[in-house]
Amino acid sequence: MSAHANTYVPKSRLAKWFESRLPLVGLVHSSFVAFPVPRNLNYFWTFGAILIAMLMSQIVTGIWLAMHYDPSAANAFNSVEHIMRDVNYGWLLRYMHANGASMFFVAVYIHMFRALYYGSYKAPREILYILGVIIYLLMMATAFLGYTLPWGQMSFWGATVITSILGAIPIVGETIQSLLWGGYSVGSPTLNRFFSLHYLLPFMILGVVVLHVWALHVTGQNNPAGIPIKSSKDAVPFTPYATVKDVFATVVFGIFFAYWIFYQPNYLGHADNYVPANAAVTPAHIVPEWYFLPFYAILRAVPDKLGGVILMFSAVIILAFAPWLDTSRVRSANYRPIYRQFFWLFVVVTILLGWLGSKPPEGGYVIAARLCTAYYFLHFLVVMPLVGLFETPNRLPGSILESVTGPGKQVSGSGMPAGAAAAPQTKG
Incomplete structure (x- = not known):
C-alpha cells in the first residue's frame, strides 16, 4: 500500500516464514507505523480516521438492522417500529444508524472544506482527490436510498420527487426512472430495489476508501503549509504521533455523536416520517x-x-x-x-x-x-x-520544520529544538 521502503524486520522464525509468503505485517507496518507524516499536521487531518470509524459503524449497525427489516411497502413501516420496540437494543442501533448518517456527512464536509482550503487536490494528489469525490457521490446515493427505507410520509414523497426529476434527463431519463420504480409509480418494487442498493453501496464505498488510502500512501499527505517533506526533520512516524491524535479526535467526535443519539435522536429527522406512507396525502413541505x-x-x-x-x-x-x-x-x-x-x-x-x-x-x-x-x-x-x-x-516557509519552529531554529533527533535537550553545566 505504501510507496515507501518497508523497514519491518520479522524476528521469530514463524514471522519470517509468514512474511516471506504473505508480507501483510510488513505492509501494515510500512503504511500505519513507520509511514512518515508531516510534523505540522493539525486536527483537521484527523477527520480521515473519524470517517473510517463512522463508515464501520454504519456498516455494522446496517447489517444488524437488515436482519429485522422487511423491505415491502405493506410491512416496512411496521418493521421499523418492531426494531424500535421489540428488538433488544434495536432503538440504539436504529438511532446510531440514522444519526450516524448525519455525523458521517458532518465529518465529510469538514474533510472536503479542509481539502479545498489547503489545496490537497493539487498535483500529485489529483487521483487521491477524485477518489474522494467518488466516495462523496456514493455516500449521497447511499444516504438517499436509506432515507426511503422507513417508508414514512417524507420517505415516500422524497423518493417520489427525486426519482421524478430523473425523468427530465433526455433519452435515458424515463428508462432510469422505470428501472428504479419497478413499475409505473413508487411502490413495493421501488422499496426492494432501494433496499438492495442501500445494502450494497456501503461495501463499494469501503472498496473506494481502500483505494483512497492507497493513493494517500503513494503520494504522501499534504500539510497546512502545502510544501513537501524535504528532510527527515520535516516528518514524524505515523505511530505514535498521528495515531494518538487520530484516536483522541475520534473519541471526542464519538462523544459528540453520542449526544445526538441519547439526547436529540430525532432532531435531525422529520416528524412526517413517523406517519406511514400515504400516496393520497402530500406533505405540506417536502x-x-x-x-x-x-x-x-x-x-x-x-x-x-x-x-x-x-x-x-x-x-x-x-x-x-x-x-x-x-x-x-x-x-x-x-x-x-x-x-x-x-x-x-x-x-x-x-x-x-x-x-x-x-x-x-x-x-x-x-x-x-x-x-x-x-x-x-x-x-x-x-x-x-x-x-x-x-x-x-x-512568502512560504523554507521547510515544514520552519513552519513549526519559525525561521532559523533547528530540531534535534528527539524532536526538541537544538540545544534544549540538555541544560548547560555550571560549576560550584
Whole structure:
C-alpha cells in the first residue's frame, strides 16, 4: 500500500516464514507505523480516521438492522417500529444508524472544506482527490436510498420527487426512472430495489476508501503549509504521533455523536416520517435530509426542470475539476490572502444554500438561492482560475520544520529544538 521502503524486520522464525509468503505485517507496518507524516499536521487531518470509524459503524449497525427489516411497502413501516420496540437494543442501533448518517456527512464536509482550503487536490494528489469525490457521490446515493427505507410520509414523497426529476434527463431519463420504480409509480418494487442498493453501496464505498488510502500512501499527505517533506526533520512516524491524535479526535467526535443519539435522536429527522406512507396525502413541505439541502436549493433555483437537474448534478461533479481549475502554484490558502477571502465567502454561500433549501420555493428565498447558486459556480469557474493568475502569495516557509519552529531554529533527533535537550553545566 505504501510507496515507501518497508523497514519491518520479522524476528521469530514463524514471522519470517509468514512474511516471506504473505508480507501483510510488513505492509501494515510500512503504511500505519513507520509511514512518515508531516510534523505540522493539525486536527483537521484527523477527520480521515473519524470517517473510517463512522463508515464501520454504519456498516455494522446496517447489517444488524437488515436482519429485522422487511423491505415491502405493506410491512416496512411496521418493521421499523418492531426494531424500535421489540428488538433488544434495536432503538440504539436504529438511532446510531440514522444519526450516524448525519455525523458521517458532518465529518465529510469538514474533510472536503479542509481539502479545498489547503489545496490537497493539487498535483500529485489529483487521483487521491477524485477518489474522494467518488466516495462523496456514493455516500449521497447511499444516504438517499436509506432515507426511503422507513417508508414514512417524507420517505415516500422524497423518493417520489427525486426519482421524478430523473425523468427530465433526455433519452435515458424515463428508462432510469422505470428501472428504479419497478413499475409505473413508487411502490413495493421501488422499496426492494432501494433496499438492495442501500445494502450494497456501503461495501463499494469501503472498496473506494481502500483505494483512497492507497493513493494517500503513494503520494504522501499534504500539510497546512502545502510544501513537501524535504528532510527527515520535516516528518514524524505515523505511530505514535498521528495515531494518538487520530484516536483522541475520534473519541471526542464519538462523544459528540453520542449526544445526538441519547439526547436529540430525532432532531435531525422529520416528524412526517413517523406517519406511514400515504400516496393520497402530500406533505405540506417536502424536504430532503439536511446534508442534501444545498443541492436541493440549486435544483429549485432554476425554473426549468431539466436545467435544475443539470445544475444540481454539476454542483457535485464540478468538485472533481478543482485540480485543473485552480491555477495557483501555492497550495495552502494560509499563504493566499485574496483567495482566502473568496474561500470563506464560498463556505458562507454553501451554508446559506443549505438554509434556503429548507425554505419554501417562493419570493425572496428563490432570488437568494439563484444568487448563491451563481456564486457557487463562479467560485470554481472564475474565481479559482483568475485569482491564481493575478494573486501575489505570501512568502512560504523554507521547510515544514520552519513552519513549526519559525525561521532559523533547528530540531534535534528527539524532536526538541537544538540545544534544549540538555541544560548547560555550571560549576560550584
